[in-house]
Amino acid sequence: MIKQIRVVGAVVLRDGLIMCAQRGSNGTLPGLWEFPGGKIEAGETHHQALAREINEELGCSVRVGAEITTTVYEYSFGEVTLTTFYCELVSGEPRTTEHAALTWLQPADLNSIEWAPADIPAVNQIQADFA
Numbered sequence: 001m002i003k004q005i006r007v008v009g010a011v012v013l014r015d016g017l018i019m020c021a022q023r024g025s026n027g028t029l030p031g032l033w034e035f036p037g038g039k040i041e042a043g044e045t046h047h048q049a050l051a052r053e054i055n056e057e058l059g060c061s062v063r064v065g066a067e068i069t070t071t072v073y074e075y076s077f078g079e080v081t082l083t084t085f086y087c088e089l090v091s092g093e094p095r096t097t098e099h100a101a102l103t104w105l106q107p108a109d110l111n112s113i114e115w116a117p118a119d120i121p122a123v124n125q126i127q128a129d130f131a
Helices: 046-058 107-112 117-129
Strands: 004-014 017-023 037-039 061-075 078-091 099-105
Touching: 004 046, 004 061, 004 117, 017 107, 037 046, 046 061, 046 078, 061 117, 078 117, 099 107, 107 117
Parallel strands: 004 078
Antiparallel strands: 004 017, 004 037, 017 099, 061 078
């Protein structure tokens, strides 16, 4: 049976730009870009998990807003169900602790970097939302 992994991703907006996070070289999918977030723990809602993960990974706080999309993607290590949400930065300045790099891009420029496969449907939806 394939492992089921439920994760959430934050599409953080600031001044018309979207925060993108590059995965580190020592984990799965090294060097690919993603929306920061992580696994939903037992008893957590999507919103609670996302707020916790952003605080742990980036040292900042976000207000979780509207859902963008849910994507199911089968990787070699398991089937990932990724739900992404628009988020507003509430406090703190995002810093890399688990990611190799952070960058802020215009929605129209999101295709200039190489995304993890599960994040691509969200990229497409964001571009449609901002077209």
